[in-house]
Amino acid sequence: RPLQESPGTAAGSWPHVKTGNNRCPSRRTADRVYTPQSCACSQNSNKTCEECLKNVSCLWCNTNKACLDYPVTKILPPGSLCKLSSARWGVCWVNFEALIITMSVLGGAVLLGVAVCCCCCCRRKKSRKPDKSEEKAMREREERRIRQEERRAEMKSRHDEIRKKYGLFKEENPYARFENN
Secondary structure (H helix, E strand, O other), X not given: OOOOOOOOOOOOOOOOEEEOOEEEOOOXXXXXXXXXXXXXXXXXXXXXXXXXXXXXXXXXXXXXXXEEEOOOOOOOOOOOOOOOOOEEEOEEXXXXXXXXXXXXXXXXXXXXXXXXXXXXXXXXXXXXXXXXXXXXXXXXXXXXXXXXXXXXXXXXXXXXXXXXXXXXXXXXXXXXXXXXX
């Protein structure tokens, strides 16, 4: 049968729902907003952690065996609600302290891995491509080699002219073989 709104609730708001011996209000109190899920969470108090965590919006507190609705407005549940070492969410075998430490270590490892990859990529890029000073040195070496070859050819032609002038020009081998015809 359908639930009926109580006389004190506004139209469209969530009606009172019976949860065991207590009732879940349909209004917002100073510190908490009651939703159908939070009432479902409170129904699982004094039961098992596994039953409580079947609902993903619930948080299990081991110290008082309470099933509470997870405070979605905060990242971590406040200490006033449940100590981090006793709080369980998602699975019963991991508490929030261990979860925070594990996530911090994994996050640090991922950041370190990304930094190492970036450094390796930058070094590889540097070694593949010669930098500007190396390019300039190679260009200057090539220019020197070309000028040296030009000077060498010029000196050779000058020496050949001097040899011709004084009859010291080396001719082809003056001795030739006779052919038997």
